[in-house]
Amino acid sequence: xxxxxxxxxxxxxxxxxxxxxxxxxxxxxxxxxxxxxxxxxxxxxxxxxxxxxxxxxxxxxxxxxxxxxxxxxxxxxxxxxxxxxxxxxxxxxxxxxxxxxxxxxxxxxxxx
Amino acid sequence: xxxxxxxxxxxxxxxxxxxxxxxxxxxxxxxxxxxxxxxxxxxxxxxxxxxxxxxxxxxxxxxxxxxxxxxxxxxxxxxxxxxxxxxxxxxxxxxxxxxxxxxxxxxxxxxx
Numbered sequence: 001x002x003x004x005x006x007x008x009x010x011x012x013x014x015x016x017x018x019x020x021x022x023x024x025x026x027x028x029x030x031x032x033x034x035x036x037x038x039x040x041x042x043x044x045x046x047x048x049x050x051x052x053x054x055x056x057x058x059x060x061x062x063x064x065x066x067x068x069x070x071x072x073x074x075x076x077x078x079x080x081x082x083x084x085x086x087x088x089x090x091x092x093x094x095x096x097x098x099x100x101x102x103x104x105x106x107x108x109x110x111x112x
Numbered sequence: 113x114x115x116x117x118x119x120x121x122x123x124x125x126x127x128x129x130x131x132x133x134x135x136x137x138x139x140x141x142x143x144x145x146x147x148x149x150x151x152x153x154x155x156x157x158x159x160x161x162x163x164x165x166x167x168x169x170x171x172x173x174x175x176x177x178x179x180x181x182x183x184x185x186x187x188x189x190x191x192x193x194x195x196x197x198x199x200x201x202x203x204x205x206x207x208x209x210x211x212x213x214x215x216x217x218x219x220x221x222x223x224x
Contacts, residue, residue: 033211040121042200042216043155058210090154094211099144099204101212103154 003027006091006104013078013085013111021076021107023091030096032074036060037088037106046089049074050096078109086111114139116215118201124221129191133218135201136183145177145184146212148200155200158186188220196222 004025013019025032031050035043045058049068063082068074074093078085088108092101115138125131137145144162148155159168161177161184168175172191177184188195198219202212 031211035214040216042116042118043202043212043214045210045213048210056210092211099212100146100157100160102157105153 004091004093004102004104006089006107008107009105011107011109013109015111016080018077018079019109021078021089021091021109023074023076023104024072025074025091025093025102025104026072027093027102028071029093029098029102030071031094031098032068033092033094033101034058034064034066034074034076035090035092037090043090046076085109114203114205114213116201116203116213118199118215118218120218121216122219122221124223125191126223127191127193129222130187130189131191131220133186133188133199133201133220134183135185135215137201137203137215138182139203139205139213141206142179143204143206146202146204147175147184147186148202150198150200150217151196158199191222193222193224196220 007022033048034046047066049055065077090106091104094101117136119134146160147158159175164179172189175186198217200217202214
């Protein structure tokens, strides 16, 4: 079935560690996005990519990095520079220039 | 900067009640307004609205857009406990390469 797969579902990180969240899609979408969701905050855009080998910072990119080496994959690295990384992370994709975004099931990251 | 404001932020009603969720927005070169339902993990698409005054309907849910007053409402009639969720409103403008701008969501709780 076509869709977006995020892994892992749950992730625990010690302070000072970098972690990478995986996002893979087989919808043949050009555009991919990473959002962060905190209670009462809605979804905030971290990074987005419209084509392979190109990506742009969103509203809250500090402390995060991404890569887009393949159309299907858009991994997000949460670095030690991110001061408050505990949150729910959602990956989404859309056709290039499309309005509707399709979401993965999310990764819940907890710093311990 | 695009902006979406949803109200109320939380709402508790009894099963069988009718609810109206509100979404006001500011966006450059408006293209579409979208409603999503988020139960546990991935937001799922409900409606996409592009034109004023045309009601979109799906079962007990309906939505309408007013482009002059820059708002949309989502109505749910004869609510059921399964309607309990966070309802997210998002907008996108033409040339919106950075994807959707989301509101904080309305957390709806339906009590038996």
